Amino acid sequence: MEKKDELIKIFSKNIREILNRVAVDYDEVQEIRLRVAAPLLMVYKNEEYYISRLGQLSRDCRDAYLVSRGELKETMEYMSNYSLYAFEEEMKQGFLTIQGGHRIGVAGKTILDESGIKTMKFISFINVRLSHQVKGCASPVLPYLYDKEEILHTLIISPPRCGKTTLLRDLIRQISNGTKDHAGMTVGVVDERSEIGACYQGMPQNELGIRTDILDCCPKARGMMMLIRTMSPRVIAVDEIGSREDLEAMEYVMNCGCKLIATVHGSSIDDLKQKPVLRRLVDERIFERYIVLNNKGKIGNIDQIYDSRGTQLYKAEVHRMGKRWNSEECMAYG
Template structure:
């Protein structure tokens, strides 16, 4: 079953018939958004399109198919196999992960208690984020990340939709498997939002290598501590760091002699230095490599690579930051 067929079956019958007519390559589709009484939207190659009832992509909102409450509810039923309660723990975090590793973001009325969000009802907004595994996309960056048979502490900096998670995923896979030049390393992945491994019923839908252990739907800070204590990883990989709790856990990981590969939203080193929590990491040279992505060309396109001193390694030359 190809990606289009795999995805189409999770939508309501009306939307399914529309998507069958869309002519784009679903390998290039990043998101499909449903909002009650609003246009059906598709994000493809970082561009937003309205989807018409005839399955055409348009730039005009008035031509779009309007999502009905019935279509959205039917879509939720298909996505959850009519058992939304089975995803109760994930719903607390605002998403569910379905077979194929696709993450379904949801929003509506939250139900809270004294301990935080307990559940959600009147779900009226759905964001289907398609899982893409681009094997080999880390080939260009890996030579800059190795220090003999170990890798450097690495921070991947990227604006939204530039492929930071896709790149991180392939780095994990290749470092875990090893190669002729480098032995494979044991990697622990904390996959707080089920985006890296995209686990479905505990089984990763994306290939992350033969020496990789995953903590799925686990808070990053707690997960880093747990893996260090229980799984003896040589490398820890996490997506989207930024909280003060993350900072403390990262310091613990590094002091334990474990290497860290992480991602963060941003457009440059200077951008990261403006964030109070991350500024400390940059100024104290916690990371030995900074990989900065941009949205030019393919997913995971490398803009620049710097070392801990701020000297640019790629492209060659240039002043230190």
């Protein structure tokens, strides 16, 4: 089933008909947002558009179709197969994952108990984030991440919507399967928000490789410790680090001889230095490679790659001129 057909069946009848008329490539659609009594929105090729009743994309909010509470409720019923209670654990975290790996973020009134968030009701806001797997997108950076047969500790730095999870996903797949130059390795993935593997009923909807084990919906710090103790990974991959607990768990992973690949929100290494918890990662040279993404061109566009000392190993402008410089040349260039 095509991605469009697979996706729009989860929406209410009216919104489904509207989305059927939208003339876009669904491989380039990133988000569809529904809010009660607010415009129907689509993020397409990193740009936000209003969607009209006729399925036309517009920059003018006056053209937008307004979503009703009934349509949002009907959409939630389709998304959960009329069994929201079955997704109760996921709903506590504010999202659920559907077939195809698409992630549905929800917001409304939270119900609390002594242990924290119990459930959510009066859901009035939905964000459908489409799952995109771009096989091969990590191939240009892989040669920079190996030291002989070992993976180097790697941090992917990226602003929002620049494809860091897409790049991470393909790195996991290729490291797990192996390439013509390197044997496959056992990879452990802590997928706290079900975005990397996009597991649906326990099965990953994205291909993460034949030697990959996934802890789905598990807090990153706890999951990293669990994988080390139970699955003997050679590499652990996590998305969106940032807390002090994450840092402590990463140090534990590294001290156990396991390699780490992680992502973080940011625009540069200097940007990380402005954040107290992350500054230590840079100052103590915890990571051996830094991959910096930008929002120019395709998703997962590589801007720069650095080693632990800040030596520039790759620069996008150089690569586009058809020449890949060595580290000495890059230092002279930059």
